[in-house]
Amino acid sequence: MIIEPTPLPGAVLIRPERLGDERGHFARTYCRRELAAAGLDFEVAQASVSFNRRRGTLRGMHFQAEPHPEIKLVRCTRGALFDVIIDLRPESPTFRRWFGAELTEENGDALYVPAGFAHGFITLADETEVSYFISAFYEPALARAVRWDDPAFGIAWPLAPVVMSDRDRSVADFRPDASR
Secondary structure, X not given: OEEEEOOOOOOEXXXXXXXXXXXXXXXXXXXXXXXXXXXXXXXOOXXXXXXXXXXXXXXXXXXXXXXXXXXXXXEEEEOEEEEEEEEOOOOOOOOOXXXXXXXXXXXXXXXXXXXXXXXXXXXXXXXXXXXXXXXXXXXHHHEEEOOOOOOOOOOOOOOOOOEOOHHHHOOOOOOHHHOO
């Protein structure tokens, strides 16, 4: 695995080191020891899959509040997406900044999303599937969201959404004191 920092402290891109031959290739996509050596403490509590039928499907920007914030490792296993994170840690020098990366089945990249970050994506292809490894058990009472198009963040999405949930469409404007 190649672990590359992003402009947001604690968030990294994980690129597979593919070993190939006439059969195809093999690549490690998760290694707790390598992540720990890079200063990332991540143990998996749950794994989930999101299947998205249409290009332009937007999901996000979601996070789980204290006392059980989630760390996520997100990878596209089919299709393509633009994956976005927002730093919502008030003490962070990059508070309210966002980072986006294209994750595809071809590049095999994964985005490590630290606790205290909102996460979401828009699909760039029909039939896109996303795999999540998650560090904490889902607690519905702690589920939170910030609006995908909130001017407080200024995310430059590569296309306009055509499909999204009513929940994601109705998120209120960002208020720092209400995000936790």
